Amino acid sequence: MxxxxxxxxxxxxxxxxxxxxxxxxxxxxxxxxxxxxxxxxxxxxxxxxxxxxxxxxxxxxxxxxxxxxxxxxxxxxxxxxxxxxxxxxxxxxxxxxxxxxxxxxxxxxxxxxxxxxxxxxxxxxxxxxxxxxxxxxxxxxxxxxxxxHIRPWQDEMEYILSDIVREGLIHGPVHLYAYNGKVEEVMLILRRFDIDAPFIVSRRVYNTTKVLCKHGYCINDVYIARSKAAEEAQQYGYYVQFHHYSSWWSRRRQYRGTHILLTGWELREPYRQISPNEWIVSFSDHxxxxxxxxxxxxxxxxxxxxxxxxxxxxxxxxxxxxxxxxxxxxxxxx
Ligand SMILES: [Zn+2]
CATH class of the missing domain: 3.60.15.10 (Ribonuclease Z/Hydroxyacylglutathione hydrolase-like)
Known part of the structure; x- marks a missing residue:
């Protein structure tokens, strides 16, 4: 041509x-x-x-x-x-x-x-x-x-991730670290797999969930971090909090609970447990x-x-x- x-x-x-x-x-x-x-x-x-x-x-x-x-x-x-x-x-x-x-x-x-x-x-x-x-x-x-660049397990990741989150919630809060844009998708997946714990998110993510709901993708029990409603939802330690990918390195030791990093660049295994309460999970939108x-x-x-x-x-x-x-x-x- x-x-x-x-x-x-x-x-x-x-x-x-x-x-x-x-x-x-x-x-x-x-x-x-x-x-x-x-x-x-x-x-x-x-x-x-x-x-x-x-x-x-x-x-x-x-x-x-x-x-x-x-x-x-x-x-x-x-x-x-x-x-x-x-x-x-x-x-x-x-x-x-x-x-x-x-x-x-x-x-x-x-x-x-x-x-x-x-x-x-x-x-x-x-x-x-x-x-x-x-x-x-x-x-x-x-x-x-x-x-x-292959993830033979890609089709099963929704089940695997939901299981790791469900297991974590038995012991306390779960903290998920992912890029913006991936968070909303993960929230939808977790609700589809019957994870009913409140979700704590940034204001930015909260605003996008409102838009998603208007278009038919509603996610219930979502609260803005540090708001009064979020603090109430968090008081029993049964919740999933979403953080930006970059705070995995700087902030995860500040919170008690299970910590899960979502990354598309984990190509060795579907997930790896790197400490008793820290996981790296292979998860990609590509x-x-x-x-x-x-x-x-x-x-x-x-x-x-x-x-x-x-x-x-x-x-x-x-x-x-x-x-x-x-x-x-x-x-x-x-
Ligand atoms: Zn993209």
């Missing part, structure tokens, strides 16, 4: 699909900025996009979450795109599809005027993400693009290497572009693996 590749990853981290659309990064003179989900590495340059673009497009849930996080999009620039609804932008037709990553996350497909179809997965894991099949160009996220290969094999794009802005070294390796082993033309960008 030479120099006229209709989908690229720009130096700014923006995924450019056709001539009008920039996804997940700022790029000059793009009429539409699409936000696939609210994670920081997908919302960079949003303020500049808001100033310069005609519309900021995302799922209704993602637009509400941006608002809750203080990234305000003026109402006149909001373009709500529920999954599966086709929207015409100039001569292109754009559609979002559901990605299993965090609530509200989406993939993007654009049908260009010349008939070519291009798309971007955003961040995803399998199952639960629709595979974008038969595109001319597919841009894929490959955070875990090296062959050793496809591992096997899932990436499965996705590409099923999607069979004419050209695969691997996002190296977010994937780094993994992206270059994954692109060469796909061209050599799967016989699909592939390259990493930028």
């Amino acid at each position: 030479g120099y006229d590749i209709p989908a690229i990853v720009a130096e700014t981290g923006a995924i450019l699909l056709g001539s009008y659309i920039a996804v997940d990064g700022y790029y000059p003179r793009r009429r539409i900025r699409i936000v696939t989900h609210i994670h920081e590495d997908h919302t960079r340059g949003l303020a500049q996009s808001i100033r310069e673009s005609d519309f900021i497009a995302a799922t209704p849930l993602t637009l509400d979450l941006l608002e809750a996080l203080g990234k305000r999009v003026p109402p006149a620039k909001k373009l709500e795109m529920p999954y599966g609804v086709r929207v015409r932008i100039e001569d292109d037709i754009v559609e979002l599809r559901k990605a299993n990553h965090i609530p509200g996350a989406a993939e993007v497909i654009v049908e260009l005027r010349n008939g070519l179809q291009v798309g971007y997965t955003g961040d995803f894991k399998l199952p639960g993400t629709e595979i974008l099949k038969g595109l001319d160009v597919l841009v894929i996220d490959a955070t875990y693009g090296l062959e050793e 496809a591992d290497f096997r899932q990436l290969v499965n996705y590409v094999e099923e999607a069979k794009p004419r050209l695969l572009i691997v996002d190296a802005y977010r994937g780094g070294r993994s992206a270059y390796y994954f692109a060469s693996y796909v061209s050599k082993r799967l016989g699909i033309e592939a390259l990493a960008m930028p």
